[in-house]
Amino acid sequence: MGTTGMTRRGFGAVLGAAAGAALLDTGLTMRTAAARVRSGLPKDVIQLNSNENPYGPSPAAREAMTRSQEIASRYPDYQEDDMRGVLARLHGVNAEQVLLGCGSGDILRMADGAFLAPDRKVVVAEPTFEAVLLYNRVTKAEPIRVSLDASYRHDLPRMAEACDTTTGLVYVCNPNNPTGTIVTGEELAAFLGRIPKSVTVLLDEAYHHFVEHPGYRSGFDLLAAYPNLIVVRTFSKIYGLAGMRLGYAVATKDKIEALARHASFSNTNAAVLAAGLVSLADADLVPRMRRRMNDTRRWLTTQLAAEGRTFISSEANFVMIDTGRDVAPLIEAFRARRILVGRRFPSMPTWLRVSVGTPQEMAAFVTALCDIVPVPAAA
Ligand SMILES: Cc1ncc(COP(=O)(O)O)c(C=O)c1O
Known part of the structure; x- marks a missing residue:
């Protein structure tokens, strides 16, 4: 849908705002980086925003x-x-x-x-x-x-x-x-x-x-x-x-x-x-992929539960997490860390939708979540 295009353009803007620092980190020249942003996303971006399959086609x-x-x-x-x-x-x-x-x-x-x-x-x-x-x-x-x-x-x-x-x-x-x-x-x-x-x-x-x-x-x-x-x-x-x-x-x-x-x-x-x-x-494709992605989702929700976070139990390849605050700036904060997460849903403005990626991607997400939305210390 059009939202994907908006995300890409938005990401380009963030790259511009974050100056060249992140790009220099990755060793890219401004010329190749600009071309990458125009034609798609930089290679190291973690895309957890559109409920896609991180493993791609069989x-x-x-x-x-x-x-x-x-x-x-x-x-x-x-x-x-x-x-x-x-x-x-x-x-x-x-x-x-x-x-x-x-x-x-x-x-x-x-x-x-x-x-x-x-x-x-x-x-x-x-x-x-x-x-x-x-x-x-x-x-x-x-x-x-x-x-x-x-x-x-x-x-x-x-x-x-x-x-x-x-x-x-x-x-x-x-x-x-x-x-x-x-x-x-x-x-x-x-x-x-x-x-x-x-x-x-x-x-x-x-x-x-x-x-x-x-x-x-x-x-x-x-x-x-x-x-x-x-x-x-x-x-x-x-x-x-x-x-x-x-x-x-x-x-x-x-x-x-x-x-x-x-x-x-x-x-x-x-x-x-x-x-x-x-x-x-391919009779094995669906059960194999379901196992793989649902296992990763279970790993994620186990982490969230261990941290005492509020989330909705999901039967799909994404999870909604209540951040307790407006999610729009949080989405931008993730984006600045090269992690794209789901859009803001107006009737659930404090909830962050994260898609299930690879185990490595989800580990990076959990680390970023702890930094961006620290769990309040128990009273
Ligand atoms: C519930 C639902 N239906 C339909 C679609 C559209 O998917 P596509 O047009 O890629 O089949 C999406 C995309 O995320 C979706 O979440």
């Missing part, structure tokens, strides 16, 4: 992307068909029930276009991933924000109450970004049973693969019973392909057709389709 996916150079001059229609077929088999649906997007954010944009208008309402949790409301700046539906409950989870009963026949879309992010909390399968089914059938439910499962909670259930189990449900997934997180852009939606043929009217032609590319296909074929 070796097989990297190889598939390299091989796709041979077909770079061809439109990727056949690979799109292959991908839709594979996803359909994976989720037990027909290929016409699958729609690809340039990242799952693209699907969220299409959903706004398909189901929202100035005379409709869009119901979302507060806070949650912002894309649906950001794209709604075009569709201009009335936003209804329903605060998370006392456990920082979607308050599905209150979200159901907020839905009526004028509601075009309700967005449920499970696990929720930025809190990492989930709603259970039972809660989700009760919610779907309660809201008007005319309301489209957009269930964003971007962080599905990290969940270990026994009560969690993917929306794929509920698709057959609820034709108003759209499930959205991405290759950006566990598969490590955020820079390549591939996401998808699964729903009834009617819902997919409604979304597809807002899709651009060939909204994916040969390289990411090749990488995605080999990633899906």
Whole structure:
């Protein structure tokens, strides 16, 4: 999303403000440093701000992307068909029930276009991933924000109450970004049973693969019973392909057709389709990556707990930590130390969202956290 670009520009400004000191430390000349800042981030920056996978694509996916150079001059229609077929088999649906997007954010944009208008309402949790409301700046539906409950989870009963026949879309992010909390399968089914059938439910499962909670259930189990449900997934997180852009939606043929009217032609590319296909074929990839990243998250939360910090127990590859003070200057302080952490969420202004990186990156984060936000001495 655009926030990444803002982060890069912001980082360039910090480098400017911090004078050349940090750059001289790394032995870079101003000329190469400026080029690096313009074309991306300096190599030693620790990026814990966008919930990405620090390990990147699997070796097989990297190889598939390299091989796709041979077909770079061809439109990727056949690979799109292959991908839709594979996803359909994976989720037990027909290929016409699958729609690809340039990242799952693209699907969220299409959903706004398909189901929202100035005379409709869009119901979302507060806070949650912002894309649906950001794209709604075009569709201009009335936003209804329903605060998370006392456990920082979607308050599905209150979200159901907020839905009526004028509601075009309700967005449920499970696990929720930025809190990492989930709603259970039972809660989700009760919610779907309660809201008007005319309301489209957009269930964003971007962080599905990290969940270990026994009560969690993917929306794929509920698709057959609820034709108003759209499930959205991405290759950006566990598969490590955020820079390549591939996401998808699964729903009834009617819902997919409604979304597809807002899709651009060939909204994916040969390289990411090749990488995605080999990633899906690698049965060990998801459990391996989940173990690795969740183990690192557990290490982080053990440290936080040992220091007596307040944080939200997360089922995703990020953790929210209460710093007890406005987080905006703290984000800048981390940035000055070349550690990028998540943006400020206005309804949780004292909470810092940190993504799970490598163990070394998390150790650097914890060291910086102790300096920037020392734990108050026990009374
Ligand atoms: C909950 C959620 N949904 C969707 C996205 C968009 O991801 P992408 O467009 O890379 O698939 C993100 C990105 O961070 C996210 O956190």
